[in-house]
Amino acid sequence: MxxxxxxxxxxxxxxxxxxxxxxxxxxxxxxxxxxxxxxxxxxxxxxxxxxxxxxxxxxxxxxxxxxxxxxxxxxxxxxxxxxxxxxxxxxxxxxxxxxxxxxxxxxxxxxxxxxxxxxxxxxxxxxxxxxxxxxxxxxxxxxxxxxxxxxxxxxxxxxxxxxxxxxxxxxxxxxxxxxxxxxxxGIPPVGTLTTDYLAFHESASDLVAIVSALHFESFVDHILRRTKGDLHAENELNRIGELSGTRQIRSASNALRLPDLAYRGKPPDQLTGHQIHELGQPLTGAFFDIGVEFFIARLVALGVVTPAEAALLREVQGVEDLDTAERARIRARYLQDPALFRRAIRDARDMLGLRLARSWHRLRPQNLHFGDVSRCFLISDRELSGSRYTENIRECFAWRGIIADM
Ligand SMILES: [Zn+2]
The missing domain is CATH 3.10.170 (Elastase; domain 1)
Structure with missing residues (x-):
């Protein structure tokens, strides 16, 4: 795959x-x-x-x-x-x-x-x-x-x-x-640039960085070694533009939701570069969660976890406590068979990358809103997988306050 x-x-x-x-x-x-x-x-x-x-x-x-x-x-x-x-x-x-x-x-x-x-x-x-x-x-x-x-x-x-x-x-x-x-x-014609377009640009560029880094074998091994298969643990996958072991410029696995960012409604020329980066983070976070969703789906397809265990893993996604029984179980499975986890992470990477690129081809840059980004992603996913992932993807966006305009 x-x-x-x-x-x-x-x-x-x-x-x-x-x-x-x-x-x-x-x-x-x-x-x-x-x-x-x-x-x-x-x-x-x-x-x-x-x-x-x-x-x-x-x-x-x-x-x-x-x-x-x-x-x-x-x-x-x-x-x-x-x-x-x-x-x-x-x-x-x-x-x-x-x-x-x-x-x-x-x-x-x-x-x-x-x-x-x-x-x-x-x-x-x-x-x-x-x-x-x-x-x-x-x-x-x-x-x-x-x-x-x-x-x-x-x-x-x-x-x-x-x-x-x-x-x-x-x-x-x-x-x-x-x-x-x-x-x-594409580039929005004069008079049609939105704050969401700029924030989408930053988010998409962060996603390019994450997905591209996952094409290095040593990076995939490093991630799996550090997380033992639990991708929500804080690690290098969540960090982009890292300058040291403890400092990073942006974070992909974040808990930001759109309604938390009060300045979202402001026109683009009234926002700082930092605010635009921050506005992109709920979108990046939604795609990060979707990537983990694909990873779990591949673990099920490869027979590493059962559908019932996958459902439990989804429930504890985003929960800070790393010591839940489900997470302990996934770490034990990783130690038994790391090669299957390596395969699942590569598959999830390409599922996400392919759908992102296809969705960008669909987007129109003028008057762009996050709802357009999520809609184009859902359509691209449906083209490739039917309705198998639709509900879970929709939930990842909805949790961030991003509603697809279908
Ligand atoms: Zn940038």
Whole structure:
């Protein structure tokens, strides 16, 4: 049911080494070797190809609203492909690795979502800029994806050490998520932008980051080891854009409901960036719960839990107490047969990713509301699975105060 990109592109594609999560975290200090879709030998120095090119400027200020590529200032030497066309020989401590990691992470996210989307996803700005410019480092505590560029800054970890975002897969995947949503769901015409559209954008980008990270074998193993199969336990799956073992920028498994956020009714120009991120969290939380719902359904299909046990697990979803009998039972099952849990999590990942991409194709960006997002997701799910999951999905949205306009 699920697919492995590295297995698919092994031999024909190009090897890179990527950190599945911030290398600040001990389990991800060593990058994992992955295969990207770029045909072997097709990548030029940078790395670069027909779609994008990576640069590491020596001293560049971040692009502002009126700026646009190309950047023509001084840059560090580009990363060179190895004699066999791969980039996995570039050492993580070399200056060129930032550009390699950023290029590889973006290509990886595109590979994943082009499968879910059913084909190539062109950049939304391709009429103005033929290629995406990747700026691997600017002295700035942020990252952004604009017309023709994606730019990564840096931030301090808990010990005060500056950590470049170009090495943080979650942050890069979130930024590429914005590009994917612009390209697939579209950009609202003037006068039709809603607060919900902006919040949906942040939420969808977080979901791109979560689903994409789950394509790393070491990340799936790490999640299962930490949670012992109980995905609601607080762990790295719930954290996006992590800077240390205890600090994160956004949280996917959250208890926020739309009615809790009083400023929801305000027009987009009266909200701060932080408020828009927060407004997206009930939507992200609903999709996180739906992903766990798919995971439980796959555990039932694989014979790991009975339908009656699955019903009990659903009841304790979101309950803080981790010591319920049902949760203890699922952890015991995991220790008996971790391979089945690995399979269930990969299946759930692809069920969620496929339905998300399909629902974005259905959305209309003008005057968008969360009810449109949930409706398009329900329709996409029904296309693939009939009515099997409809009620549970509807409940996940309803608990968050999101009602599908059918
Ligand atoms: Zn964002």
């Amino acid at each position: 699920s697919f492995s990109l590295s297995a698919y592109f092994e031999g024909s594609g190009t090897r890179f080494r990527l950190h599945p999560q911030s290398p600040v975290l001990e389990d991800f200090r060593e990058p994992e070797t992955v295969w990207l879709s770029s045909p072997r030998g097709s990548l030029a120095p940078g790395p670069s190809d027909r779609r994008m090119y990576a640069l590491t400027p020596i001293a560049k200020r971040p692009y502002l609203d009126e700026d646009c590529p190309p950047y023509c200032g001084p840059v560090h030497p580009p990363a060179m492909p190895g004699p066999d066309g791969h980039f996995d020989h570039v050492a993580p401590d070399s200056p060129a690795f930032l550009a390699v990691h950023m290029f590889g992470s973006i290509r990886r996210v595109l590979d994943i979502w082009e499968v879910y989307s059913g084909g190539p996803v062109p950049w939304h700005f391709q009429m103005s800029f033929p290629r995406l410019e990747l700026i691997a480092h600017v002295p700035w505590r942020n990252a952004h994806f604009g017309s023709g560029y994606c730019e990564c800054g840096e931030d301090a970890d808990d010990a005060g050490v500056m950590r470049p975002f170009a090495l943080n897969f979650d942050i890069i995947a979130h930024e590429v998520g914005h590009g994917l949503v612009f390209a697939i769901a």
